Amino acid sequence: MSFKKRFLALSAAALLLLGMSVPAGASSEEEEPAAPKRGVTINVYNWGEYISNGVEGTLDVNAEFTRRTGIDVNYTTFDTNESLYSKLAGGGANYDVIIPSDYMVSKLIEEGYLEKLDFDNIPNFQYIDEQYRNPDYDPTNEYSVPYTWGVVGIFYNKNYVKEEINSWKILWDEKYAGKILMFDNPRDSFGIAQKLLGYSFNSTDEREWQEAAMLLKEQKPLVQAYVMDQIFDKMANGDAWLAPYYAGDAATLVEDNPDIGFAIPTEEGTNFFVDALCIPKGAAHKKEAEEYINFLCDPEIAAANVDYIGYSTPESAAKELLPKETVENPIFYPPQEILDNSEVFVNLPEETSLLLDSLWAEVKMGGPGETATLVAILAGFLLLYIGIVVYKKIKAKRELQ
Known part of the structure; x- marks a missing residue:
């Protein structure tokens, strides 16, 4: 109990x-x-x-x-x-x-x-x-x-992750390739990359957002899946070994599974949310x-x-x-030094929000190259559809003659 x-x-x-x-x-x-x-x-x-x-x-x-x-x-x-x-x-x-x-x-x-x-x-x-x-x-x-309220940290499987976790860098460690989960939402995922780069969650500098996107693209081959509530099953059954998530969920994971630990990175700081x-x-x-x-x-x-x-x-x-x-x-009530080294998200200007949405799509799809490929495929289907419509109209016209 x-x-x-x-x-x-x-x-x-x-x-x-x-x-x-x-x-x-x-x-x-x-x-x-x-x-x-x-x-x-x-x-x-x-x-x-x-x-x-x-x-x-x-x-x-x-x-x-x-x-x-x-x-x-x-x-x-x-x-x-x-x-x-x-x-x-x-x-x-x-x-x-x-x-x-x-x-x-x-x-x-x-x-x-x-x-x-x-x-x-x-x-x-x-x-x-x-x-x-x-x-x-x-x-x-x-x-x-x-x-x-709460903060964001990293859940880890004690059977496979033996080192002390004090930095978000571990989510880019190649030895855990295929066993890393990542947030399936842009603010949280970009926030981790921004902290690693020493930037604010709430930056309006396009260059900083581009750098964070590049860091997430570098991580993508190591990521098993981008998830939210699916983290519970994947961590509990050992499918994944590392996953950033909200501290409050330690009540579900850590208490009910002795193999799961939780750490709040102190090197770069974390997100405080309400x-x-x-x-x-x-x-x-x-x-x-x-x-x-x-x-x-x-x-x-x-x-x-x-x-x-x-x-x-x-x-x-x-x-x-x-x-x-x-x-x-x-975990539930972190010491003041952790809270002092945390940052809250604020609403971003529309221009920055649109940039974030675009960059997140690139991250999830693997980068601009894959985006261009998808656009080309869609354009091909569109041209094929137009060709079929034109062909049917010409055929119908000939039949009427």
Whole structure:
């Protein structure tokens, strides 16, 4: 039994009942009854593996929210900020609550995709620590509420990776060719290359982005796959030995598999990120969405939630309810020197974002040469199609004569 599950077992009264007071000598069966159904369903769009869901006696956050409020939750997941953005920008999304990362929050604010929050409906915002208020990505703190935070590090298989990991350089080591995983999103992958080159995540210098792209292209022959949540299976079964990922997922990998370790590179520094709760523009159930955000900010709910998902809480009141092993674990709550040597992503100017998208396509496809080859192939198919159309028209015309 991991310390997380042991803590939940020992703290059932505090975390499984979650603040529902039970008088001395009374049975927990006397807890307050479920709220009547309100005929409202909110659509929540979150990252995968990013909420406590009731497995093995843990809190089912969404079910408890429905029990207390009578509001049903339709819960779906995404795997990258970019896929979330595509859904919203495409106009076909119908979400009430979304959980983007810091730089994506600022992008969505700038492009008018978020509603301003009514904090009268979110009184539990009082528990958010001062250092997480008015962040760079939402300086007036009108559009978002912090959900969790964390840093990026490297998962490694102890059976095959014996050296100390203090640099991102290990992800370019040829002796691990075919056993290296890489982020399947541009900001995180480019961020690692940028740190190796000594550049900022948020550079607007085209030359620096080109250099980072070249470094990623050099790495590509060594990479087994570009992944997101697939990291869990690939690392757990030994298919891969090295993989950069978010520290919070150490709760899943490290605790459940003694062969897996986690290290935060200290030589170049790392990414510090915050994921935040937001409401998309035009949400059908804004007030109910704010009730949901308020519920997640309840310290007891927040503690039970992060205790399961493994990420760090922006609430000291919630942190005080966590087990000592978690609070003192440098994976979940890194020492200040690591935080001081970290950098956050911010939204990039449109010109830089377009450059990033283009360079990422080149990296994934192997470089400009392969891009040119693909264009040539597509052009060939287009010419063939045009030829067939013209031929059919000429043939039809002759038949009419």
